[in-house]
Amino acid sequence: EAGVVQSPRYKIIEKKQPVAFWCNPISGHNTLYWYRQNLGQGPELLIRYENEEAVDDSQLPKDRFSAERLKGVDSTLKIQPAELGDSAVYLCASAWTGGSYEQYFGPGTRLTVT
């Protein structure tokens, strides 16, 4: 089966610029997660979707971050405006909550803000 797809893989922007990341989960997976992974750290949850509903966005910095999951499939995470501290790898993961507990991760988008 195809894995979780993310694009772009790498992005370099100047601070105060907007940026968007896209994720296509594994077909049939109803749950989608966005994580941020800082260098040398484990992933930290930003937002979790059940189908098209954001059921946990408590860790999402809502002043500059936004996300959507239209039609409960693909998802987009946006930052506007970006700050230097946003440099990190942004990981998308998906899972089917009716089956195993496993979350499948995408390859991530490495964001560098200069």
Next chain:
Amino acid sequence: GENVEQHPSTLSVQEGDSAVIKCTYSDSASNYFPWYKQELGKRPQLIIDIRSNVGEKKDQRIAVTLNKTAKHFSLHITETQPEDSAVYFCAASTGTGSARQLTFGSGTQLTVLP
């Protein structure tokens, strides 16, 4: 919320030796404990997991043990090989089904010396 601590942060072993990584968690309601392996520049991949109703699980050279009373769990890799070199993350999860979310440890950089 849940807090997961992981030790050591770096670990070097000789090829063929065993490696042990330990994690502690804070939320006694946590019921699922996966371990992920992340090679440089790649996505985290699940290597083994354990649920709270089991004390030990083994898969070839990899085993995980769980002590619910002490709230700690460990990853054991025997007969290590150079390809085991990677960053390993433990995680703990509460909730069930759609309410499940992972809290990750900070990672262990394992280096297997040939």
